[in-house]
Amino acid sequence: MEKTPSACAMQWNIELERDLRSKKPGKSIEAILDIGPRLEWWSRESNLHAAEYKIFGLIPGEDKLFANAILLRLADAFKSGDKHMKICIVKIFLSELKQRRQLRGQGRKDEGILSKDKVDSYRELLTRIKIVFDSGNIEERALALVLFGCWAHIAKDSADVRYLILSSLWSMHILEAKASLFAAGCISELADDFAHVFLEMLGGLLVSSETSRTIRLAGGRAFAKMWCPILLADIAHKTGVNLILESSEEEFSLVMLVSLSKIASKWTPLIPRQVELLSSFMTKDRGLSLQVIALKCLRFILTKGMYHFPANSNVTLKLFGVINQLDFPPALHFDALRVLCKILPPNLDTIPCTEILTIFSKFLQIVEFKLQSPVISERVFAIHVLACIFDKLLGILKDRSGIGSIVSSRMLTFTFDRISY
Incomplete structure (x- = not known):
């Protein structure tokens, strides 16, 4: 029988520790890039049956122990490593996050090895990343924020993490502000109370004359995360519609139409309202780009299977x-x-x-x-x-x-x- 990720975990942990300590140029980066696909595999097959423990000679809980050890090594490497190492670590967790979202879209409920019930050392992990945020330069702060977003399942209940993410929304530095929007969007998908606060702050951010065009567009994309529960989705949709109607920026309207379509596609009661909005942009006076995106959004809603609305x-x-x-x-x-x-x-x-x-x-x-x-x-x-x-x-x-x-x-x-x- 082929070994499962849990059965390989001890060896992976040993190899990661050895290679991170290696003085050979590029060896530590290679180790990080190697562990990325392994973590993705582990997240896909994170639940073990009792029979598998016996087959591979594992002690119950051993897999969780090594998962925590590997994550702590990566957090330490993020804290002490150079910029390139930090970027590599963020990239592997962005890839792992993308996989989790794809699995969730297929109906998978298990959140892999990055769920709070599997990561006992989550406080230590968050502390190490927060050190980088508190002491780092703008790029390092942005990378830390992105990592908090990737680790939203273990970060969503931390008051410290919530505060630093929300306070960074108004950063004068575009890189940091965009990273905070990403992190806030990730946590909003998991924490209703945080999402309501974020939505209120996001609305103020997007109407402010001091907000740059880049942040307005990033903020428009973040609206797509405001889809659960339906009460939040309804408020977000109404807020987004008002923002579109009050805006004269075509590119912002394009982004918002996509985000609002993603929200509406999740809830049947919102679809008629979104269809009405999209149809208002399918006229010649709106310009070709807006007509094109409105049509694509309408088809997106249909392809999601939510097409039983009045024609x-x-x-x-x-x-x-x-x-x-x-x-x-x-x-x-x-x-x-x-x-x-x-x-x-x-x-x-x-x-x-x-x-x-x-x-x-x-x-x-x-x-x-x-x-x-x-x-x-x-x-x-x-x-x-x-x-x-x-x-x-x-x-x-x-x-x-x-x-x-x-x-x-x-x-x-x-x-x-x-x-x-």
Whole structure:
């Protein structure tokens, strides 16, 4: 049977200690880079069964002991090492954090070896990083903040860590302020009380005339972390909408539309409000960039599976407008068609008959246009969309023979005209 990470932990700890003490140039950095993938593997398979302890001759709790030892060695190396070593340590934990988020997105609840119930020495770990923050230069302070964010599960309840993160939000140094936004976002995902305080401070930071453009954009991205619980998500979404409406900066609006879409995708009650916001940006007067990002955000919400929202005629007509804009890249026309294919069929029976005729006529025009595309997949998909809509219409219009006949007649005429080409 292949060894598990827990069974390898003692050897990893020995090798890490030896290589960190080595006088050979680059050996300590190599050791840190080697331990990174091992920690990721360990986090993926951190829970041991009783049988595994017997198979590998482990004493219960031995794996936790070595996990703590390895993390303490890395914290010591971060405290005493040079800038390059500090950066390497931060990078391996950023990678480990990325993996944990991916696993969480797949429904994994276990937080790996960096959960508080597995790290008995978390106070010692935080103390070592805080020493770097208190005594370091701006770059070192920023690296310490990022590491606090990566270690949010063990740092979220520390009053000292909370204070230094929140107080750094208003730092005059962009590097430190951006790092504090990252750390605050990480902790906000885990601690509701902290998130409410952070949201209030973030709102003030973004409306301040003293806030730089770089920090405004970083702050806009941090909004995406304000998604749990739903009460916080609702407040964050409303605050974000107001910030967008009061801003004249296009780039800031682009960032906020993405963040608010991520929040709304988590909670069905917020989706109609976000769809309304996105549709307001799908008009020519908003500019191409905002239209593009609004469409992409709408499709993002759909791909998350949250697509059972009312397809009102306003949103539908704006999507038609996107498709008809010749200056839009073909890929975005394709995205608009995909969105329409998702939102229309489930909602056609709620749309008035007169509007259905308008929608169907519009669809025929779009399909006619897309059939001229040199891309085969676009032509095929356009026909597929039309077939889906027509099939749905036949079902809901069977008791309304007049309108059903008109739709059927237009479909037949359109088909025969294409065949005759």
